[in-house]
Amino acid sequence: MRRAAILFLIPALLPIFLFFFIPALAAFVLSFTDFDIYSLGDFRNARFVGVKNYLQLFEDPLFWKAMGNTFYFVLVGGPLSVAVSLSMALLVNSKLTRFKGLFRPVYFAPVVTTLVAVAVVWRYLYHPRFGLLNYGLSFLGIDPVDWLGDPVWAMPAIILLSVWKGFGYNMIIFIAGLQSIPEELYEAARIDGANAWQQFKGVTLPMLVPTALFVGIITMINNFQLFAEPYVMTQGGPVNSTLSIVLLMYQQGFRWWNLGYSAAIAFVLFAIILAGSLIQAGLQKRTGLSSRT
């Protein structure tokens, strides 16, 4: 019995241990070394430098720029995506809605697309002269915007793409959350004379808090890992306005081969994601509702 269990576990746990757990630990060690291109040929060329990488990082204006951009993406794009997902879930789940089976997969379709491919497509939709977006906006009397070429608009453009790409996923989770709210609660509210808006505020929203926190955590974790959109659409530009932490980590690590420095960036990212998850998990506990977590 015990032997069988071990045999069943090893094929899965061994690769996770070797190719995930060990590298994660090694990255931590790496972040305290000056591992660079000269160490690639011979690991002995790398030396321990203590917290030097971290100190250097905190003095690097590019790092703070990347932090600012990533937080912009997380703090604006995340809540926006959650709000759109929730609104769409309410629309699809409404009793008045017909053809739910048709709308749901349509809204969901962008989730299944390949991020790199849609980033390529959206690069053309954002074209200042021939793009569909500026054409559409011209009907509203809005002058052409150089979406990806203007430092002010490049990040909002990436946020718009990510909301389009991702809202369907969270929408499905919200629909599951909405469907799990007992009908009796609405009946009780109606008996008390609550109108539709009061029912929404008094029953739907409080009951959805655990779902919203769950959705919030996964969206946040995903958004902190922003990479493919700027890589394909802007290469981090214009003037570093879309340089994300992961893009900076990639450039330092795999373009300049400053692996020690890059590992320090990776660990700062990890620490931020961990802190964000703990805060949201703490909120989840405090709401006292753990039915769907």
Next chain:
Amino acid sequence: MKKVLLHTVMVVIAILTLLPGFWMISASLMPAGEASAYPPPFVPSEITFEHYDTLLTRLGLARYFMNSLILSVSITVISLFFNSMAGYAFAKYRFAGRDKLFRLLVAEMVIPAQVTTLPLFLMLNKLGLVNTYAGVIVTGMATIYGIFLMRQFTLSIPDSLIEAARMDGASEFKIYWSVILPLCRPILVTLAIFTFVGAWSDFFWPLIVLTDDSMYTLPVALAILAGEHVQDTELMMAGAVMTVLPVMLLFIALQRYYIQGIMLGSVKG
């Protein structure tokens, strides 16, 4: 009245959601240069497949397509097999430290994959696995999320079925293979689609570990082509169609399982 308004809003949003995809397909069929015009054309003046031809014959997309297919299928088959075994072991076998081990595993989910990439690259470089299929596959052979999902599902299988098979003298592997796996079919299908779509669309790690252009996957090749062919709108749209289409068809065929899977993953965590 309310109903009409609601449906109008939903239809408008549906059109906006589908518009990028529609334009991608439409532009991929336009003669070269036609998409770069104002106002932007929605349908091709004449339909041409020349860009698909160029991609397949001159730019080697058939090769990248095969790379993507081989990698995604391998990762899906291997990880399904390994995850289901581990999920079964965590759900139905009693051994010391089981719950501790499982909790440790789940806690590791918070580590972003990017953190592991630098040492992993060095490690695979030493092993000679950089720029090989194996270099991509090793990172997807088993996933914590997959083990988690399989365990949750396997927990609901009654112990009596396993006991009965054991009484009949079935080996432990036989029980897994012919009792557990058939019962896990719905979750296996769900996990298979998730894994396949995820592996197909994966970009960060293949970009790093596949250094030679004959080994590129479709997303990696497309990202690099898109940098070199900025002006060739129609060509790039054809490339995007070829990258998106396989997973889209899979989704259309199996969307029920896909959507159920997301609900399942969110219900119990």
